[in-house]
Amino acid sequence: MVNCCRSIDLGGVRRKKAFLGTLTSNIREAAVRLTQGVNGRVLDVGCGNGLLFVEAKASGINHGGYLGLDSSWELLLEAKEIFRDNHMSGIPLIQGDGFLLPIKNRSIARVLCVNTLFNLKSKKEVMEFLKEMGRSCTDNGKIIFDFRNKHNPGIRLKYLWHSLWGNFPTRAYFIKEIKAILEKFGFRILRIVPVGKPHKLLALAYLVEAGRAGSDP
Numbered sequence: 001m002v003n004c005c006r007s008i009d010l011g012g013v014r015r016k017k018a019f020l021g022t023l024t025s026n027i028r029e030a031a032v033r034l035t036q037g038v039n040g041r042v043l044d045v046g047c048g049n050g051l052l053f054v055e056a057k058a059s060g061i062n063h064g065g066y067l068g069l070d071s072s073w074e075l076l077l078e079a080k081e082i083f084r085d086n087h088m089s090g091i092p093l094i095q096g097d098g099f100l101l102p103i104k105n106r107s108i109a110r111v112l113c114v115n116t117l118f119n120l121k122s123k124k125e126v127m128e129f130l131k132e133m134g135r136s137c138t139d140n141g142k143i144i145f146d147f148r149n150k151h152n153p154g155i156r157l158k159y160l161w162h163s164l165w166g167n168f169p170t171r172a173y174f175i176k177e178i179k180a181i182l183e184k185f186g187f188r189i190l191r192i193v194p195v196g197k198p199h200k201l202l203a204l205a206y207l208v209e210a211g212r213a214g215s216d217p
């Protein structure tokens with residue numbers, strides 16, 4: 001499958017429903033926009049099959065300093081195929097655990113994680129994941145992540161249904177819960193971008209850019 005306007009070849013994406021939904025794609029696109037012009041390394045935690053990097057290339061962003069990490073070897077292999085199909089090379093991919101990143105303290109300019117936190121099973125896990133991302137980012141670096149909006153009735157209903165019948169967790173949060181999580185390890189929200197209609201307060205999800213409490217915005 002080739003996206004006609006931006007020449008992206010997505011033929012190598014095996015689970016199209018899981019990876020190419022409107023919300024997941026919109027979140028990746030919004031996250032990529034926040035990495036535009038960043039000086040330094042950009043790490044995508046839970047990079048899956050590497051679609052964020054493909055999106056960056058399609059948006060004309062130089063992905064020279066990007067690297068990806070995922071726990072799934074299978075998805076990293078899929079990423080390599082997708083990169084090949086899209087004539088992309090030189091993006092290091094690491095198999096690893098987001099709860100224990102194999103990354104030096106304060107070494108990455110932007111640490112991203114998209115379409116992943118909503119599948120963690122508890123608020124405590126979200127905290128541990130984000131804290132580890134925070135540890136890895138430079139003094140004035142930022143972490144960028146999304147969360148599904150618990151104020152949106154559609155999301156709430158869908159996740160309630162899924163919690164009854166699904167075989168993996170899906171969880172939404174209120175902004176105040178995310179703020180409280182960030183505060184626990186000395187971070188704060190610098191920017192919050194609603195993603196998906198119908199309204200800013202009822203957006204399907206939010207993309208957050210957060211930094212250390214005393215750092216430059």
Ligand SMILES: C[S@@+](CC[C@H](N)C(=O)[O-])C[C@H]1O[C@@H](n2cnc3c(N)ncnc32)[C@H](O)[C@@H]1O
Nearest residue numbers: 046047048051070071072096097098114115116
């Ligand atoms: C729904 S996919 C999203 C992939 C990608 N971020 C995207 O937007 O297309 C969630 C990804 O998180 C990865 N993941 C889940 N738990 C992880 C962990 N503890 N450490 C690293 N990756 C993890 C999964 O393997 C999967 O690739």
